[in-house]
Amino acid sequence: MKAIRALLLSAIVSACADSMTAPGPSTPPGPVTATVSYCAGLEPLWVAFQDGDGAWTRALPTVSDGMTAFQFTFASNRSAIATAAAGGQGITDLHVLYGSPAELEAEGDVSPRFCTSAATKTLLGTVAGLDTNEIAFIRVAGSAAQAFIVPGNPGDFTLPVVPPGPLDLLATRATHTAGEALITRMLLRRGIDLPDGATLPVLDFRSDEAFAPAVAKVSITGADVDGAFSSTRLRTSNLDAQVSLNSVPTGEATRPYTALPLERLLPGDLQVLTASTSGGGTVPGSARGAILYFRAPTDRTLTLGPHIIPPTFSTVATTPYLRLRARFTPQSDYDRATSIAYQEGATTIVAVSMTAAYAGANAAGYELIIPDLSQVAGFDPAWALRPAEELRWGASRIGGTIGLGIAPVVSDGATQRTAFVDGTLTPQ
Secondary structure: OHHHHHHHHHHHHHHOOOOOOOOOOOOOOOOEEEEEEEEOOOOOOEEEEEEOOOOEEEEOOEEEOOEEEEEEEEOOOOEEEEEEEEOHHHOEEEEEEEEOHHHHHHHOEOOOOOOOOOOOEEEEEEEEOOOOOEEEEEEEEOOOOEEEEOOOOOOEEEEEEEOOOOEEEEEEEEEEEOOEEEEEEEEEEEEEOOOOOOEOOOEEOOOOOOEOOEEEEEEEEOOOOOOEEEEEEEEEOOEEEEOOOOOOOEOOOEEEEEEOOHHHOOOOOEEEEEEEEEOOOOOOOEEEEEEEEEOOOOOEEEEOOOOOOOOEEEEEEOOOOEEEEEEOOOOOOOOOEEEEEEEEOOOEEEEEEEEHHHHHOOOOOOEEEOOOOOOOOOOOHHHOEOOOOOEEEEEEEEEEOOOOOOOOOOOOOOEEEEEEEEEEEOOO
16 A cells, blocks of 8 residues: 555645635636646656546647646636656556646646756765764755764765755754654755765864754644654755654654754745654544644644545446546545545556645535546556456545645745545445
């Protein structure tokens, strides 16, 4: 079930734009053109669009300036996109998103976080100011460009896969205390832009450049929050990096969190406080999360939403391939988008997502149906489900004030709630 959980959570986050706007009329004032763009190499194998309840139509790509785009003009404010992609080990992913034309554009992927240039570089460095029981984390740009210094290491490190251009660097020193890594000092360097193979000036946690972290408390509320994790991140114009490790899961509703002091932030910088539960609790297969964007590290509260009410399933058709319907009960905490994914065997995944804007204009609400795409040019039936004794499924719901998508616009005080549940079913 790990594969379906990871794919579904990724798909729903990347598939939906800001869907808190009220559903528009069935026919907008004029034709609306949606352009779904991808960085080179990230585009799907096949794309099709649906205008209202009309026929599905394949869209062919256009390539310009290193981007691959799929475009369609809609007469209705109810639209959909279907994409098929292939991964390693023969895995295929057929994903359908129902939303407004503007929301479909978020199905693309042009975020610098994922469109890393092939011209990456490697930076070298040394950490000083560590005692024998202390460790250090060094992070630049994305998750791949990081290093970890353990006790006994001479302090030398390598930062691989560093993208070009100016970047910020965050280094933290931590001491092992009661099974946790307690952060004691930080270093934040801005605008680093060195050539491949260059050596950074020494990161010395005993120098004047280093500073103490800010510590405040977070209270995690909601039903069944025992064993919740919490962590913090820092987002600048040149960095998106974890500040603290995930806390040890605990039944304590209130626990400390570590962040950067407000005076160390520049305008536009944001910190991110997260809390999550995964597995266990009273609902097997359930996971929930809450996110809060903030600047000042003060005492905060994160509220987890309720567990997802599992959908009810029914079979729409078994030919030319298996098509299923998943009906969801409205849950006000998850007022952004809903998704369902099915996994058949080890290689076939089919997912359907719907935004709140579309659901509000849909008489059946969140009724997610796998459409019949068999007559669309270029569609490969191998991407679809076949009648089977058992399928794995995972459902995801999202709410809050954050506009969704690969790179949503966020601000101080923005929140997001997520929930996931999975299981198995035998189609009837």
